[in-house]
Amino acid sequence: MPDSPRAAQFETLLAPILGSAYGVAFRLTGDRDDAQDLVQDAALRAFAAFETFEPQTHFKAWFLRVLVNCHLNRARSASRRPQTVPLDDGEDALLFEAARREGLMARGLDPADALLARFDADLVAAALGELPDDFRVVATLFLLEEMSYEDIAHIVECPVGTVRSRLHRARKLLQKALWELARERGLVEAQNWKSGRSE
Amino acid sequence: MHQFAQADFGVCGEFIRCLFRVARNFFTRGVLRGQKNEEFVMLLGILSCKETIARLDDYLDRELSPQEVRLVARHLKICHQCAKRFAFETELVEGLRRRLHRIEAPADLLEKIRTSLEAAETGAASHGNSNPQCGVLKDNQGSL
Numbered sequence: 604m605p606d607s608p609r610a611a612q613f614e615t616l617l618a619p620i621l622g623s624a625y626g627v628a629f630r631l632t633g634d635r636d637d638a639q640d641l642v643q644d645a646a647l648r649a650f651a652a653f654e655t656f657e658p659q660t661h662f663k664a665w666f667l668r669v670l671v672n673c674h675l676n677r678a679r680s681a682s683r684r685p686q687t688v689p690l691d692d693g694e695d696a697l698l699f700e701a702a703r704r705e706g707l708m709a710r711g712l713d714p715a716d717a718l719l720a721r722f723d724a725d726l727v728a729a730a731l732g733e734l735p736d737d738f739r740v741v742a743t744l745f746l747l748e749e750m751s752y753e754d755i756a757h758i759v760e761c762p763v764g765t766v767r768s769r770l771h772r773a774r775k776l777l778q779k780a781l782w783e784l785a786r787e788r789g790l791v792e793a794q795n796w797k798s799g800r801s802e
Numbered sequence: 803m804h805q806f807a808q809a810d811f812g813v814c815g816e817f818i819r820c821l822f823r824v825a826r827n828f829f830t831r832g833v834l835r836g837q838k839n840e841e842f843v844m845l846l847g848i849l850s851c852k853e854t855i856a857r858l859d860d861y862l863d864r865e866l867s868p869q870e871v872r873l874v875a876r877h878l879k880i881c882h883q884c885a886k887r888f889a890f891e892t893e894l895v896e897g898l899r900r901r902l903h904r905i906e907a908p909a910d911l912l913e914k915i916r917t918s919l920e921a922a923e924t925g926a927a928s929h930g931n932s933n934p935q936c937g938v939l940k941d942n943q944g945s946l
């Protein structure tokens with residue numbers, strides 16, 4: 604435990620949520636070393652602004668807000684051009700329709716389970732990594748931390764309606780990325796990539 | 803009729819007023835031509851497939867009100883197609899969560915953070931600054 608009472612108090616609050624923070628950082632950066640670096644950077648920034656933390660509020664949400672800000676600032680300064688968001692989010696219910704076309708609905712199996720059996724953890728992580736930063740942040744907080752729109756809105760500092768629409772688009776983009784990666788790796792039939800309209 | 807609908811009759815009065823508005827919409831704006839009437843939907847508990855699917859994301863994100871959850875559940879009981887879609891998307895989210903299982907933080911991470919915080923405090927004290935790293939660690943926008 605640190606000598607300074609301020610540092611000791613900060614560490615007492617940080618220690619129980621460090622695993623969550625590192626998990627989020629890893630999904631945002633996609634790399635263990637970068638994740639560790641991000642958490643350390645966020646901890647220093649949070650400690651510097653510890654006076655602004657209100658003790659009756661949620662430390663985890665406050666710290667994740669700092670961490671997400673650090674990540675977005677790093678991402679913006681790392682890329683010379685602003686990140687583009689694809690105009691085409693992919694079709695609605697892409698994986699549902701794919702499961703239907705592959706006949707998974709009729710085999711008495713759980714179709715989502717049967718489809719997901721082809722997608723391992725690496726593929727899902729890679730698909731999440733394909734999302735533009737703003738979308739990856741909300742998808743990570745929703746999928747990994749199971750946070751509400753309101754909590755996510757507090758962390759990313761935008762209105763709840765924006766979180767709702769980002770999450771909706773992130774879900775579609777994630778399905779599209781999953782299917783494209785699965786197709787590239789030969790895990791699904793190439794002809795089933797085309798939407799139902801072509802069949 | 804209009805004055806009657808405006809009168810306060812508690813729940814019964816609200817029901818009559820809503821029926822009045824639905825009837826008025828029916829004749830003046832064309833409910834049968836597919837115009838959405840939320841009041842009618844909420845009052846009678848009827849959701850179309852389109853209205854149910856429109857609530858899918860909020861349902862998955864557990865952001866529907868209890869009343870709307872009941873409306874959706876009522877529709878799913880009688881609509882096999884929508885029920886299959888909801889079950890699929892729900893299981894998909896759960897499956898993705900299982901695959902994105904939490905990565906353990908390195909055992910020495912807390913120790914590294916402690917060292918850097920102590921260094922920050924020592925550095926701040928030697929420069930007579932009570933707020934270590936302040937100004938250095940804040941970003942250009944001045945936010946955290």
